Structures are given as C-alpha cells and as structure tokens.
Amino acid sequence: LLVSAMGPPGGGRMVISRRLQSRFNLINMTFPQESQIKRIFGSMINQKLQDFEEEVKPVGNIMTQATIEMYQAVVQRFLPTPTRIHYLFNLRDISRVFQGLLRAHKDFHDTKTAMTRLWIHECFRVFSDRLIDHKDVQSFIDTLAEKLGMIFDQTYHNICHNRVPPLFGDFMHP
Template sequence: MNNVDSYGTQQPIALLKLLFEKGGFYGREKDLNWMMIRDISFLAAMDKAGGGRNEVDTRFISMFSVWNMAFPSDDTVTHIYQSILEGHVKANNCNASIQLLAERIVTLTLQVYKAITKELPATPSKFHYIFNLRDLSRITAGLVQSKAAFYTSDRQFLRLWRNEITRVLFDRLISDEPFISCISFNK
C-alpha cells in the first residue's frame, strides 16, 4: 500500500473510490476519455494497521459492508484443540501419561503462538511473519497423525510436539532473535 501523501490520501485508494462512486475512471490517453466499468463486484479484506500496513481512509471503508471477525478467546481455542487432541490420544489408547499431557500441550502451544505473534510482528522486511489459527491447526494435525505404537512415553510425545512447533512456526523465521525465553515451559 502506498504511503499517505501530503493531502492525507493514498493514490490507489483514491482511484478505487472514484471507480466505486462514479462507476468508472478516465483513460490514460491524451483525450482522457471516461471509461465506464459495469457488472463488477468488489470484495476486500484488511488487517489492522501496523507491520507495513497503513490506515485506510474511513471514507473508502464506508463504501463497504464491514464485518469484524475477532480472534476467539483463549478458553474457546483451548477447548477446541484440547478436544481434538484428547479425543485422538484416547481413541488410539495412548499411555495414561500422554493422555494427561494432551491438555498441557494445548496450553503450551497457545503460549508459544501468543509469544511469537507478540514478539515477532509482521514488518516490511518480515512480511511473512503472519500467524493465525491455521498454524495452530497444522500443529494439532501433525500431533493427531501419531500412532500409539510409536509414541509410548510422554517424552517422545513432547519431542513430536516440539517437531511440529518447529516445522509450522519456527521454520518461517529468518533471524536468530531469542524470543522463546518469555515462555514458561515449566508449568
């Protein structure tokens, strides 16, 4: 997105606003003919400003029906992923120690996720630092592919969890910044 100019506007948004309001725009030829655009629908998505994203003009946003999707509460996220993981370890007749570990693994996963989103926000140079619920689902999906015959102790299951966290979240990182120290793994 272009930076805000001295008039407080962004040129691409000004062009889109003209297209929405008047149904077209002027051509780039010398005579600047008006070009009408018909039978077109627009759908847009945006995130909050920050990490290289600028605020969008409220006059432009007012042209849309705005729906806000808030991130679910920690209790909701924990309940969803804990139900999935506990159901898997019980259905596969995993060790009792692994069944007790399932609840703690979901809590740890959420702690790591929150720490990584807080400490490593997306920036123009790190635009791929975008983390969402899909990442938590990938971690859980990796855990539920485990077989009870291969993971007989809670230590082995924790190593699998560490591998999934590394595969999904940490492989995306491009720097060696230590951020993991803010997470308490001793709970």
C-alpha cells in the first residue's frame, strides 16, 4: 500500500506522467469556498471570545473577514518567482494566524484595539516574515493598512505608532 499526496502543478511543482497516474486512484480536493473558511475559523475564534469583554466579542467576525481578505491580497500580490520561490501561501497560513489569535487571554486582550494589535502581529509573523526585500514589506504594510481601514475602521498609524508593528511573546511562560 502506497499513499502519496501532491499539489497542483505550478509554483515549482511538476506534472506527473499519465503512465504513473494510471497506477494510482486519484482523489482531488478543491480549495474550500470563502464561506466555508469563514464558518470554520469564525466559529473557532467566536467560541474563544465568549469569555472576553463585551467590547471584544464582535471582533471575532471582523478578524475572520480581515484574515481571509488579507490572505487573498497576499496571494495575489506576492507571487512565487525564481528568486522568491518561498512566496507560496495556502490555507495553513490562515490557520497560523488563528493559532496565534486563539492564544489571546481575556486579562490582556480586553479591548477591541488590543485584539486588533494582536491580529496585526499575527499577520506580520505569518505573512510579512517571509518577504525578502523592503519594497515587498512596504507593499504588505500598505495592504494591511487598507484592510484595517476598510474592515476594522481603524488606521495603521493609530494602532502602530511610528509605523512600528506590535510585538507579542510568551517568553515568561515556557
């Protein structure tokens, strides 16, 4: 018994020959629709925020929408090239943003602004940390600022003074 998996051709992945394909039972899984992604991650973050302050609870849906739109913008803007072969983004990246958001604690993230800062931090860690030049990072910041304005009704400058992104860590808790 041999089980294998592969992604669709493109971005450095090659097409396998028909002869080799004929030896396998092929199962294709398509990328989930946006509504399905919203439901999966929205229910996770909304469940987490049930114990938080009333001000913070509605932010779950906002962060879900913003993360999906941010992911779509990053996928469109930062395409893999021979010099940037690691610019491959997938559903796992959305999952990583939510992994960080789900570590929020109600005692420390008790306002909408605090949760927004955490969301910005997670987007920087997941998406921006892969970018290799200043122009790409600046383009990412512009995209993030656009999403903050459209979805959160906030400005990047108000949340990140001097255009310095927020940093979070759990160095005190091993």
